[in-house]
Amino acid sequence: MKKQIHYFLTAVLFFTRIPCPKWVDHSPEILNKSSRYFSLVGTLIGAISAVIYYGASFIFSPIISIILSLIASIWATGAFHEDGFADVCDGFGGGWTKEKILTIMKDSRLGTFGVVGLTSILSLKIVSLNELNENLKNIPLIIIAGHTISRFVATVLLYTHKYVRDIDSAKVKPTTQKMSTKSLIISGFFGILPLIFFKDLKVFGVLVPLLLVYLYMSSFFKKWIGGQTGDCAGALQQVSEVVFYLSLLVLWKLF
Numbered sequence: 001m002k003k004q005i006h007y008f009l010t011a012v013l014f015f016t017r018i019p020c021p022k023w024v025d026h027s028p029e030i031l032n033k034s035s036r037y038f039s040l041v042g043t044l045i046g047a048i049s050a051v052i053y054y055g056a057s058f059i060f061s062p063i064i065s066i067i068l069s070l071i072a073s074i075w076a077t078g079a080f081h082e083d084g085f086a087d088v089c090d091g092f093g094g095g096w097t098k099e100k101i102l103t104i105m106k107d108s109r110l111g112t113f114g115v116v117g118l119t120s121i122l123s124l125k126i127v128s129l130n131e132l133n134e135n136l137k138n139i140p141l142i143i144i145a146g147h148t149i150s151r152f153v154a155t156v157l158l159y160t161h162k163y164v165r166d167i168d169s170a171k172v173k174p175t176t177q178k179m180s181t182k183s184l185i186i187s188g189f190f191g192i193l194p195l196i197f198f199k200d201l202k203v204f205g206v207l208v209p210l211l212l213v214y215l216y217m218s219s220f221f222k223k224w225i226g227g228q229t230g231d232c233a234g235a236l237q238q239v240s241e242v243v244f245y246l247s248l249l250v251l252w253k254l255f
Contacts, residue, residue, distance in 0.1 A: 036183035038192035046147030050140035084234020089117030145194035150241035151189025164227035
């Protein structure tokens with residue numbers, strides 16, 4: 001149990017700004033095994049975002065509360081996945097060879113494709129959550145589930161695709177090693193768990209569009225760069241989160 005706590009806290013330390021005990025470190029072995037708790041970290045971030053939304057909703061309108069909850073999640077993670085998404089937009093938008101794409105993604109500067117991509121995806125999050133509030137009302141649970149299951153989708157990419165960047169220069173060390181099947185199963189358990197609390201079986205219909213998003217983006221990454229990088233996983237998480245919200249809208253409006 002102590003080892004599992006260590007793995008979880010390592011994932012929290014790496015992917016968030018949340019303070020952890022000093023004995024938690026970034027050793028390569030622990031970092032790799034911490035991938036099993038990526039989904040659970042998503043639950044934690046989603047919970048922080050949900051609490052901010054719930055508290056703000058007593059004072060502000062739903063749209064303002066949603067924006068504040070989004071800011072809270074970005075602050076808690078240091079825009080970790082948003083940065084990956086922007087890098088992918090810049091890299092694949094401006095590069096036409098594997099080498100050029102990887103070089104652009106490594107650049108810390110934000111380009112036009114990254115700005116447009118971030119603006120678009122953040123806007124989609126805000127608008128879709130606002131519409132979900134009008135239809136389902138249970139925004140705290142939706143936020144938690146969105147953060148959690150989208151991180152599970154990203155871990156699937158780490159399991160199925162090899163890391164293609166030089167390990168010594170990697171920004172996200174856990175993704176440089178092959179994820180174990182055991183870690184994937186654990187991540188999957190935590191990733192899908194929040195869906196049970198909707199108490200409606202049709203919510204599991206979101207797994208279909210999420211699978212399609214994974215298949216498309218993973219094949220796209222493999223075609224252009226031969227595998228994945230941490231930025232690719234971050235981009236998949238962001239897109240999966242938005243697709244989760246949009247899928248809920250479709251399910252509740254059409255079924």
